[in-house]
Structure formats: structure tokens, C-alpha cells
Amino acid sequence: MYFQVAPNSTFNPTDFTGTSGVEFKLTGAKGMKVTVDSNSVDTSKAGSTGVVKLTATDAAGKATSISYTVFVKPEGLFQLNLPMNYALGLGDTDTVYQGEQYYITNNVKFARGEFFTGISKQSQNASATSNSVKWIATKYLANSKTQFQMLKLRQLP
Known part of the structure; x- marks a missing residue:
């Protein structure tokens, strides 16, 4: 969980x-x-x-x-690091691709035995009812890194 x-x-x-x-x-x-x-x-x-x-x-x-x-939950843009080329959320018609950047919203829902988090290209404060919010399993986000963390890792010798 x-x-x-x-x-x-x-x-x-x-x-x-x-x-x-x-x-x-x-x-x-x-x-x-x-x-x-x-x-x-x-x-x-x-x-x-x-x-x-x-x-x-x-x-x-x-x-x-x-x-x-x-x-x-991270602040700012968050780069997806998915375990596959795309992930289907909760009936979203758009595909979410590896490496894309999204804002992580406060929106969370429980469905099919797991938690899903709302992600948006437009705003971290997007409403769950907004068409800009897509749903992705929270476990995929937990295995990703923020843009800041990715840049920081690249600067290490």
C-alpha cells in the first residue's frame, strides 16, 4: 500500500x-x-x-x-520514472509517458485496491474535477524523482 x-x-x-x-x-x-x-x-x-x-x-x-x-509530496515539477513506457490511470484517455514532467496535486483517491494521485501539467493546485488532472498509481510516483533531485544527482562526481 x-x-x-x-x-x-x-x-x-x-x-x-x-x-x-x-x-x-x-x-x-x-x-x-x-x-x-x-x-x-x-x-x-x-x-x-x-x-x-x-x-x-x-x-x-x-x-x-x-x-x-x-x-x-514534492513541490514544483516532478519527472516521471515509470516502470513501463506508459501508465494507465483511472479511465484517462491520454497516455502518460516516461520522463514527462507534471505537478503533483493534493488529489488522492482509492480505487481497485490501491491509491491514485492526481497529476497536472498546468498547476499543483488543480482540482480533482479539472480536465487537466490525470490519475496515476501513487506507487509509480514513489519510484520517480523530482527534477531538482535529478539535476543534483548529475552534478555529483
């Missing part, structure tokens, strides 16, 4: 708010204790990803572990 949070936001692995304003509370079934095994989310790094690992333990000591990835 991939979630998207705002840069410099407060992040608690079991209780946080996504960029769309939806609050996520992760709890175990009745009587289960949830512990955070690891949390590499750093909201001070826009465009980064972090992984959270949780374990839920019942009264009998039986444990179940899960992990999820958090994408920290």
Missing part, C-alpha cells in the same frame, strides 16, 4: 493525514496490540519515500506484520 503525505507534516505511523485531508488510523482487531517495528518516513524531504513496518499481536501472542510505503 502506498500513501501520500504533505511535506513537513507531522507523521505518526499509526495515525496520519494524507494530502487530500483524509485521516488514516491503523489499528489491530479487538484486543490486538500494534507496535511500530520501523519507520523511515522523513517528511522534511519532499519527493522522498519511507517504509513503515508494523506488527499486531493478539492476546495469545500470535503476531501479524505489515508494511506500507509513504510518498512525501
Whole structure:
């Protein structure tokens, strides 16, 4: 599962708010204790990803572990680094190509068992109802880099 949070936001692995304003509370079934095994989310790094690992333990000591990835929304244009030549969103008629640059919006929706994030060529503040917003699986964005990060990497010896 991939979630998207705002840069410099407060992040608690079991209780946080996504960029769309939806609050996520992760709890175990009745009587289960949830512990955070690891949390590499750093909201001070826009465009980064972090992984959270949780374990839920019942009264009998039986444990179940899960992990999820958090994408920290970048500011400005964001260059797509897709795992294929194109990615289909949620019924979009346009194709989104590898290497294109988009603004990442606050728009997020859950469909077909995963989260999708709105991207726009026009504005970071585009509305989810705008024709300029295309939907791409958040997991694809989490594997991309911002334009700034790409330039910074090229300058290293």
C-alpha cells in the first residue's frame, strides 16, 4: 500500500493525514496490540519515500506484520520514472509517458485496491474535477524523482 503525505507534516505511523485531508488510523482487531517495528518516513524531504513496518499481536501472542510505503509530496515539477513506457490511470484517455514532467496535486483517491494521485501539467493546485488532472498509481510516483533531485544527482562526481 502506498500513501501520500504533505511535506513537513507531522507523521505518526499509526495515525496520519494524507494530502487530500483524509485521516488514516491503523489499528489491530479487538484486543490486538500494534507496535511500530520501523519507520523511515522523513517528511522534511519532499519527493522522498519511507517504509513503515508494523506488527499486531493478539492476546495469545500470535503476531501479524505489515508494511506500507509513504510518498512525501514534492513541490514544483516532478519527472516521471515509470516502470513501463506508459501508465494507465483511472479511465484517462491520454497516455502518460516516461520522463514527462507534471505537478503533483493534493488529489488522492482509492480505487481497485490501491491509491491514485492526481497529476497536472498546468498547476499543483488543480482540482480533482479539472480536465487537466490525470490519475496515476501513487506507487509509480514513489519510484520517480523530482527534477531538482535529478539535476543534483548529475552534478555529483
